[in-house]
Amino acid sequence: MKQTELQLPTQLSTHERNLIKKIVQTHPELTFRRGKRFAFRPPTTVIIGPFEPNYLLLFCHELGHALCMKHSFATDIERLKIERLAWEEAKKICIQYLIPYDEDFVEDQLDSYRDWLHAKSKCKKCGLTRYQTKNGQYHCPYCDLTA
Ligand SMILES: [Zn+2]
Ligand SMILES: [Zn+2]
Numbered sequence: 001m002k003q004t005e006l007q008l009p010t011q012l013s014t015h016e017r018n019l020i021k022k023i024v025q026t027h028p029e030l031t032f033r034r035g036k037r038f039a040f041r042p043p044t045t046v047i048i049g050p051f052e053p054n055y056l057l058l059f060c061h062e063l064g065h066a067l068c069m070k071h072s073f074a075t076d077i078e079r080l081k082i083e084r085l086a087w088e089e090a091k092k093i094c095i096q097y098l099i100p101y102d103e104d105f106v107e108d109q110l111d112s113y114r115d116w117l118h119a120k121s122k123c124k125k126c127g128l129t130r131y132q133t134k135n136g137q138y139h140c141p142y143c144d145l146t147a
Contacts, residue, residue, distance in 0.1 A: 006032055009051035016056060019097055020048075023063065030066050040065035040086075056099045057090065057106070064089030074136040076117045083113050 006024060008017045024032050035047035038058040046062045049055075064086035087106050094101040123130050123140040130138040 006048070007034060008048075009055070011051045012055060019056070019099065020059060023059075023093065023097065027063070027066075030063075038062050043069055054102065054105050057094070057102060060090035060093040060099065061086050061109075063093060074134055075132045076121065077132070080110075080113065080117060083110060 006021065008020060012020075029044065031045045033045060033047055035049060037047070038049035038061070039047040040062045041047060044066065046059075046066050048059060048062075052058070065082070067089050068082070068085045087110070090106075091101050093099070118129075121130050121132070121138065122128070123143055126140065126142050128140055128142050130140045132138050
């Protein structure tokens with residue numbers, strides 16, 4: 001499969017590159033591609049980003065997303081839960097492959113995700129925190145009443 005030809009950044013050690021290739025090979029059901037940043041494209045594509053310090057962890061996290069794909073999400077609270085689940089999945093992979101798991105880095109990632117969600121939920125007209133209904137739609141407790 002073309003997955004074994006995956007070009008990985010030269011800044012990684014040989015050990016790290018082999019580890020990623022090994023993990024990739026154990027998941028023939030998934031597609032792995034290089035891209036501009038680490039991401040997961042449902043249902044089965046894991047995008048591998050450019051080099052950065054926590055490369056292996058981010059790789060495991062996106063793979064974690066792919067492995068817990070059964071969960072669908074509509075609201076942002078659910079998305080936050082999925083983020084945590086993907087990290088839990090990443091932790092399992094790290095333990096299995098003896099990849100150092102950095103709790104602080106993971107908490108930072110979750111914090112920035114939380115901040116992003118918080119900023120997103122703010123009403124642009126009045127600044128109040130909006131709420132989200134099950135279909136993913138945001139509503140402002142003030143503006144929706146006066147509209
Ligand atoms: Zn994620
Ligand atoms: Zn408003």
